[in-house]
Amino acid sequence: MKENNPITDFLKNKMLRRTFLKWSGAIGVPVVLGGIGVKQFIEYKEAHTTVSKKDIPEKIISTCSVNNCGGRCVIKAHVKDGVVVRVSTDTQEGDDLSTPPLRACVRGRNYRKMLYHPDRLKYPMKRVGKRGEGKFERITWEEAVDTIAKEVKRIGETYGPESRYDNYASGQCWGLHGGSAAVRKLLSLTGGFLNYRNDYSSGAANVATPYTYGTNNSGSSFDSLLYSKYIILWGQNPSEMIFSTPYREYLMKAKLNGAKIVVIDPRYTDTVVAFADEWIPILPTTDNALMDAMGYVIVTEKLHDQAFLDKYCIGFDEAHMPKGIDKKESVKSYLLGDKDGIAKTPEWAERICHVPADKIREIARNYATMKPAALIQGWGPQRHAFGEQFARGGAHLACLTGNVGKLGCWAAGTGYWNRANIVSPFSYENPVKASIPCFLWTKAVEMGTEMTSADGLEGTDKLKSSIKLIFNMAGNMLINQHADINKTRKLLEDESKVEFIVVSDLFMTPSAKYADILLPGTTFFERWDIGVPWCFGDYVVFGEKTIKPLYECRDEYDVFAEVAGKLGVKDKYLENGSTILDLVKESVKRTKKELDPTFPSFEEFRKKGVHHFTFNEPLIGFKKQIDDIEKNPFETPSGKIELFSKALWDLHQQEDIPAIAKYIPAWEGPSDPLKEKYPLQLIGWHYKRRCHSTYDNQEWLEEAAKQEMWLNPQDAKARGISNGDRVQVFNDRGSLVIDVRVTERIIPGVAAIPQGAWYSPNESGIDQRGSLNVLTSQRPTVLAKANPQQTNLVEVKKV
Amino acid sequence: MDSVPFKQQNELIPILIARKNFYQFLIFLFSEPKNNEYFIEIRDNGKMNELEEMGKGGQLLHHFFLSLTDEKIKAEKEEYSRLFLGPGPIRAPLWASFYLSKDHLLFDESTYQVRKFYHQYGLQYIKENNEPDDHLLLEIEFMVSLIDSCSEETDRFQINRLLADQIYFLTTHLLPWIPAFMKTVIKNTESQLYKGAVLLLHDFLTFDLEVLCEIKEAILE
Numbered sequence A: 001m002k003e004n005n006p007i008t009d010f011l012k013n014k015m016l017r018r019t020f021l022k023w024s025g026a027i028g029v030p031v032v033l034g035g036i037g038v039k040q041f042i043e044y045k046e047a048h049t050t051v052s053k054k055d056i057p058e059k060i061i062s063t064c065s066v067n068n069c070g071g072r073c074v075i076k077a078h079v080k081d082g083v084v085v086r087v088s089t090d091t092q093e094g095d096d097l098s099t100p101p102l103r104a105c106v107r108g109r110n111y112r113k114m115l116y117h118p119d120r121l122k123y124p125m126k127r128v129g130k131r132g133e134g135k136f137e138r139i140t141w142e143e144a145v146d147t148i149a150k151e152v153k154r155i156g157e158t159y160g161p162e163s164r165y166d167n168y169a170s171g172q173c174w175g176l177h178g179g180s181a182a183v184r185k186l187l188s189l190t191g192g193f194l195n196y197r198n199d200y201s202s203g204a205a206n207v208a209t210p211y212t213y214g215t216n217n218s219g220s221s222f223d224s225l226l227y228s229k230y231i232i233l234w235g236q237n238p239s240e241m242i243f244s245t246p247y248r249e250y251l252m253k254a255k256l257n258g259a260k261i262v263v264i265d266p267r268y269t270d271t272v273v274a275f276a277d278e279w280i281p282i283l284p285t286t287d288n289a290l291m292d293a294m295g296y297v298i299v300t301e302k303l304h305d306q307a308f309l310d311k312y313c314i315g316f317d318e319a320h321m322p323k324g325i326d327k328k329e330s331v332k333s334y335l336l337g338d339k340d341g342i343a344k345t346p347e348w349a350e351r352i353c354h355v356p357a358d359k360i361r362e363i364a365r366n367y368a369t370m371k372p373a374a375l376i377q378g379w380g381p382q383r384h385a386f387g388e389q390f391a392r393g394g395a396h397l398a399c400l401t402g403n404v405g406k407l408g409c410w411a412a413g414t415g416y417w418n419r420a421n422i423v424s425p426f427s428y429e430n431p432v433k434a435s436i437p438c439f440l441w442t443k444a445v446e447m448g449t450e451m452t453s454a455d456g457l458e459g460t461d462k463l464k465s466s467i468k469l470i471f472n473m474a475g476n477m478l479i480n481q482h483a484d485i486n487k488t489r490k491l492l493e494d495e496s497k498v499e500f501i502v503v504s505d506l507f508m509t510p511s512a513k514y515a516d517i518l519l520p521g522t523t524f525f526e527r528w529d530i531g532v533p534w535c536f537g538d539y540v541v542f543g544e545k546t547i548k549p550l551y552e553c554r555d556e557y558d559v560f561a562e563v564a565g566k567l568g569v570k571d572k573y574l575e576n577g578s579t580i581l582d583l584v585k586e587s588v589k590r591t592k593k594e595l596d597p598t599f600p601s602f603e604e605f606r607k608k609g610v611h612h613f614t615f616n617e618p619l620i621g622f623k624k625q626i627d628d629i630e631k632n633p634f635e636t637p638s639g640k641i642e643l644f645s646k647a648l649w650d651l652h653q654q655e656d657i658p659a660i661a662k663y664i665p666a667w668e669g670p671s672d673p674l675k676e677k678y679p680l681q682l683i684g685w686h687y688k689r690r691c692h693s694t695y696d697n698q699e700w701l702e703e704a705a706k707q708e709m710w711l712n713p714q715d716a717k718a719r720g721i722s723n724g725d726r727v728q729v730f731n732d733r734g735s736l737v738i739d740v741r742v743t744e745r746i747i748p749g750v751a752a753i754p755q756g757a758w759y760s761p762n763e764s765g766i767d768q769r770g771s772l773n774v775l776t777s778q779r780p781t782v783l784a785k786a787n788p789q790q791t792n793l794v795e796v797k798k799v
Numbered sequence B: 001m002d003s004v005p006f007k008q009q010n011e012l013i014p015i016l017i018a019r020k021n022f023y024q025f026l027i028f029l030f031s032e033p034k035n036n037e038y039f040i041e042i043r044d045n046g047k048m049n050e051l052e053e054m055g056k057g058g059q060l061l062h063h064f065f066l067s068l069t070d071e072k073i074k075a076e077k078e079e080y081s082r083l084f085l086g087p088g089p090i091r092a093p094l095w096a097s098f099y100l101s102k103d104h105l106l107f108d109e110s111t112y113q114v115r116k117f118y119h120q121y122g123l124q125y126i127k128e129n130n131e132p133d134d135h136l137l138l139e140i141e142f143m144v145s146l147i148d149s150c151s152e153e154t155d156r157f158q159i160n161r162l163l164a165d166q167i168y169f170l171t172t173h174l175l176p177w178i179p180a181f182m183k184t185v186i187k188n189t190e191s192q193l194y195k196g197a198v199l200l201l202h203d204f205l206t207f208d209l210e211v212l213c214e215i216k217e218a219i220l221e
């Protein structure tokens, strides 16, 4: 080699002298450098058949999200080369309401962004810092499974099966399977777990309505609304929380058919904007005062349906009281004030609920005369201190006017209805019979062994242990969605109370922070399923596995099969099917065989993406009973509608659990003396940019609708607050900061924060995101022991 | 085409090795810091004082290695999780498409493009469609594989082509997102290790591009 060759000279003398290369050329490769980083490439087999991306055909796969929004819609994933490149939704036109289009809402437009969001939980983790601190270390699946199996066993052996608990969680609850089902099956096979009852949605109503009607199925199918002349949506906001995907199409059609729609709500909601002829603003927790006054008007103006009341109801007037009960305990006596000396006049109610007396008269008359009329109750208003009264009070009105059991009517109350089902093949039987109301799980952690039937403990007199092990599968009830976050936080941070917490989720939610073992779950794109709407809706949606799970994410079904293997119960665990796909196929097969011969085959269903059940006529709640009550009595003790419930009377708690629905002033309601200190009522609402707390971390949705509090100009002015200001909202339980929107769209005296924002405390514990539950209370409702999360007094100040 | 041997292969190889070493050092810096011994080994045998001359990034790293303790490594582990790994909102994802796509997503357009490029070289990410193909470490590994191929070549034309490919890969895939990545890291951390690493990454890649262009020019002459 000639030394004077310019290339040689350049390479040898110039290049290698440059700083970077001088160093790295000289260090040699320390042994370690060579060893770092596993080789991550393999040979690409199809090297010579490479087609350019343009030529790769786009495949459209129909699937379905199974979050806890009341809607259930068709999600079409456009897949190219194993990657979802775009998401669209049902394109079907909406003319035929028997097969309504199932279009995604605004949240669905974010699904691809959710799927490929950089913050997805990607690998199993174990906690390394203090619990709740958020410090984790990546582990293998093997270690995760091992640890879970060991702890399930250890805690079961040490404290007994009642110490093991699968917390209320709804992030993936409207499909055939999911983390909770998997966990429960596993726990059932290894001794059992502590059950819970009821829910956080309609908890008070669920317990109260059956005292009146014998069931919660007091609703009618949406097509019945096409015959209604007058519709009251009482605290219901389907425009944002969806309730059921086709519901809004029916409401629109009902409106076109001439129905007058009235919305009663503290807020001028999107539902008011879209559907209402009239908005009636009302103070939270005072709905029963309005109901009582409407009843008073109807009865005193003789607009009530006496024949209906005589024939079907117990307790309306003196002539129809149960034996041995004072006649003055009837609904009519109460309304007229025979016993307490207070006639429930519109003027009386106006002072309480702030609906003008004349307006009360008007809607009472309209409701009683524009028949058939449908009084549909949302569940927000029953999430308060005496929410039971709300559910029963609505039912009272429906009965007073005879708007029950007939086409175009609606019986109020909880309002469930359902006539289209599929078989769920995944089953378990829990050997433990003890159960608690779901809202009291923190009590069962704190002092489980001291709980009694007065706390709603059932199935046992006494628990043998407090909760020591919690599974929290795709849920945020572990801290964010449960009431009184600061209280819960202390409880969870105490590692001597709950000893082991497993969380599976898609993102690092506030609840996930409290995990000891954190598992990366799959989105609906990454697994098979069948999505069903919240009971309401005559259809089911096929959930095709669109892509393979990303990263090291896994379906809980498979994870817990492995745990079951470690504990020697794998065969039993897999008895309903060894894979999720088996479960889906089995469900289709059995649904066709056992429930509906017109149900499609697996392949047909997959191709169509959706199955609409068709019916010749609307489902009318209680039609059977109203047509022939002799043959079809109500499922109450008396066989009639119990406006007066003897069963409740016998509880001897007339003050807060009356036998007939009454207005009871709520603690932390508008007449609580605490108002001196905390003068504003605070409520939450289901925000369109989130499904409960799901998607709160999705930036694009925050652009669509940001987290902000609503406050009336009067209240803002009194505090020197202007639109857009950042304010602090606080009471004795906690404190948060949030931007405020000053708007006439909310009644004076009330502040409203969209529920579900992720708890983000700063160093002094003040939430920075507007997470409502730092301000809510764990004090349960009296009868149902349900969540009262709309019952809060707060003060607001500018920061 | 007839094979034309490249006469200066002996001189080229040390440069290729030096470049490869540097890339491997970068792989080390951006891998999850699992093993304390690696840090100690590099401190002891890595001629760390020379890092001082390599700009701000080198200086930060030099200081980091000078005052290495177990405590410090532990803190950097936590920092690595916070910045790159999760769980939770990761501050500076290690994937190109996060910086190149409108919505800051993974598995976006750039993921595909780089995948196609790998495929053309007969390579496929072992986790294709499971993790995105445009991870920093994978892109660097790909550079290393191009360097390796180049070292094995003797044909002048082929060497020239492989150098061109490296230039192409740097300019089209690896470099475009590095400035944004660097800014993001710097904005989000006080860590000497990761501030230093990202500055060094940026400086070295820019430098390497120059080197490649100059070599290629020199060879062509």
Ligand code: SF4
Residues within 6 Å of the ligand: A065, A066, A067, A069, A070, A071, A072, A073, A074, A103, A104, A105, A106, A107, A108, A109, A242, A245, A691
């Ligand atoms: S939130 Fe509900 S309605 Fe909206 S896209 Fe998702 S599943 Fe569909």
